[in-house]
Amino acid sequence: xxxxxxxxxxxxxxxxxxxxxxxxxxxxxxxxxxxxxxxxxxxxxxxxxxxxxxxxxxxxxxxxxxxxxxxxxxxxxxxxxxxxxxxxxxxxxxxxxxxxxxxxxxxxxxxxxxxxxxxxxxxxxxxxxxxxxxxxxxxxxxxxxxxxxxxxxxxxxxxxxxxxxxxxxxxxxxxxxxxxxxxxxxxxxxxxxxxxxxxxxxxxxxxxxxxxxxxxxxxxxxxxxxxxxxxxxxxxxxxxxxxxxxxxxxxxxxxxxxxxxxxxxxxxxxxxxxxxxxxxxxxxxxxxxxxxxxxxxxxxxxxxxxxxxxxxxxxxxxxxxxxxxxxxxxxxxxxxxxxxxxxxxxxxxxxxxxxxxxxxxxxxxxxxxxxxxxxxxxxxxxxxxxxxxxxxxxxxxxxxxxxxxxxxxxxxx
Amino acid sequence: xxxxxxxxxxxxxxxxxxxxxxxxxxxxxxxxxxxxxxxxxxxxxxxxxxxxxxxxxxxxxxxxxxxxxxxxxxxxxxxxxxxxx
Numbered sequence: 001x002x003x004x005x006x007x008x009x010x011x012x013x014x015x016x017x018x019x020x021x022x023x024x025x026x027x028x029x030x031x032x033x034x035x036x037x038x039x040x041x042x043x044x045x046x047x048x049x050x051x052x053x054x055x056x057x058x059x060x061x062x063x064x065x066x067x068x069x070x071x072x073x074x075x076x077x078x079x080x081x082x083x084x085x086x087x088x089x090x091x092x093x094x095x096x097x098x099x100x101x102x103x104x105x106x107x108x109x110x111x112x113x114x115x116x117x118x119x120x121x122x123x124x125x126x127x128x129x130x131x132x133x134x135x136x137x138x139x140x141x142x143x144x145x146x147x148x149x150x151x152x153x154x155x156x157x158x159x160x161x162x163x164x165x166x167x168x169x170x171x172x173x174x175x176x177x178x179x180x181x182x183x184x185x186x187x188x189x190x191x192x193x194x195x196x197x198x199x200x201x202x203x204x205x206x207x208x209x210x211x212x213x214x215x216x217x218x219x220x221x222x223x224x225x226x227x228x229x230x231x232x233x234x235x236x237x238x239x240x241x242x243x244x245x246x247x248x249x250x251x252x253x254x255x256x257x258x259x260x261x262x263x264x265x266x267x268x269x270x271x272x273x274x275x276x277x278x279x280x281x282x283x284x285x286x287x288x289x290x291x292x293x294x295x296x297x298x299x300x301x302x303x304x305x306x307x308x309x310x311x312x313x314x315x316x317x318x319x320x321x322x323x324x325x326x327x328x329x330x331x332x333x334x335x336x337x338x339x340x341x342x343x344x345x346x347x348x349x350x351x352x353x354x355x356x357x358x359x360x361x362x363x364x365x366x367x368x369x370x371x372x373x374x375x376x377x378x379x380x381x382x383x384x385x386x387x388x389x390x391x392x393x394x395x396x397x398x399x400x401x402x403x404x405x406x407x408x409x410x411x412x413x
Numbered sequence: 414x415x416x417x418x419x420x421x422x423x424x425x426x427x428x429x430x431x432x433x434x435x436x437x438x439x440x441x442x443x444x445x446x447x448x449x450x451x452x453x454x455x456x457x458x459x460x461x462x463x464x465x466x467x468x469x470x471x472x473x474x475x476x477x478x479x480x481x482x483x484x485x486x487x488x489x490x491x492x493x494x495x496x497x498x
Contacts, residue, residue, distance in 0.1 A: 064427075064430075068450070
């Protein structure tokens with residue numbers, strides 16, 4: 001990246017695979033799927049009654065007056081950022097707070113609140129919509145609350161580019177620091193789409209996976225010939241990004257360097273991805289990191305398990321990596337945690353950093369039937385211990401065509 | 414049950430305010446009930462007291478006792494309505 005180097009000094013997660021880095025790491029290493037049949041109240045009217053929910057009770061975490069203003073998406077975001085801030089050991093009281101910022105990715109914002117409001121107005125015929133509806137539902141609410149929580153007065157922006165939202169938030173935050181416009185950024189994403197209205201809308205697009213009746217947890221099958229679509233998940237994932245010298249000066253633990261960020265737009269079709277757009281983003285990320293494809297030891301794929309994405313992404317990786325495409329381990333962890341939409345890029349970037357740090361590549365679960373259009377190494381047999389490697393790539397693509405690719409490198413002094 | 418007791422029960426149950434803070438002269442704003450919280454409280458009052466609140470509540474409702482007096486005035490004025498059960 002041109003300019004100042006970016007240190008990843010903190011990470012926090014609330015995910016279907018656990019509500020701490022330790023839990024997430026253990027479940028990835030064990031190759032566990034969090035996909036399951038949803039509660040009967042949701043499942044009853046869905047053709048695809050599966051999802052990847054988070055086990056998180058907000059009641060003990062927030063004061064009641066505040067809780068009434070927080071949609072689930074903000075609750076998850078605040079919990080994950082709280083973890084990331086403590087993990088980084090940063091004390092914002094000692095910082096120039098106008099040089100700190102909050103960048104958040106979210107696709108749908110306060111979807112639960114919107115859904116409940118419409119339920120009252122249209123289904124119940126009531127005029128009683130909650131007075132907090134706008135404040136809880138607005139897509140920028142989570143970012144605002146994070147800023148309030150830590151008193152951060154620098155740039156506070158919400159990015160909404162559908163499924164690449166939080167990869168964009170992290171990449172743009174890194175650019176701010178690289179350019180010298182900020183020193184510390186809280187960057188990540190949050191999404192809470194497991195409400196009936198949202199689930200039914202995704203179902204109507206015919207993009208959701210069919211339930212595997214014998215084993216609902218095996219319903220998401222990226223890169224497998226019998227893949228049938230994505231499984232929606234919820235959660236939040238946040239990083240603390242810091243100017244390298246700022247991190248060193250305060251004696252912070254640096255977990256990785258964010259060295260590459262590539263951003264392109266397909267600009268062709270609202271849903272259909274392009275090889276050129278995806279490959280362009282990967283190339284741009286490599287270029288900004290100053291790396292050749294042979295330095296990449298792991299790719300966390302976008303890997304949604306839709307027919308279109310997985311074949312296109314495979315082709316795009318081949319276009320960029322050439323023969324190296326067959327060497328590099330690639331996995332879609334969405335097979336385990338589902339598709340967190342606006343939070344997916346941040347969660348998968350954190351998983352990429354964990355993998356780089358622990359030399360452990362998480363698997364693509366449920367890849368049972370080889371697809372001739374997807375013939376790379378997807379780490380299907382289970383988690384794989386590998387030799388230490390220099391850098392790892394995390395791909396995030398999206399409806400609407402905004403492709404964001406992040407590259408993390410191991411700690412170097 | 415008195416109007417005060419019924420209102421206190423709402424505030425204890427839905428707003429998690431400790432009973433000892435719910436004295437009649439307690440300011441709602443100091444209990445975490447802001448202007449939007451007050452509007453939300455009116456929905457709960459309508460349900461609890463089987464009332465229809467016309468438009469927005471008066472702006473002068475500051476204390477627990479103010480809300481009690483307002484609810485009592487609605488109960489008295491509302492033909493066919495009954496008080497808290």
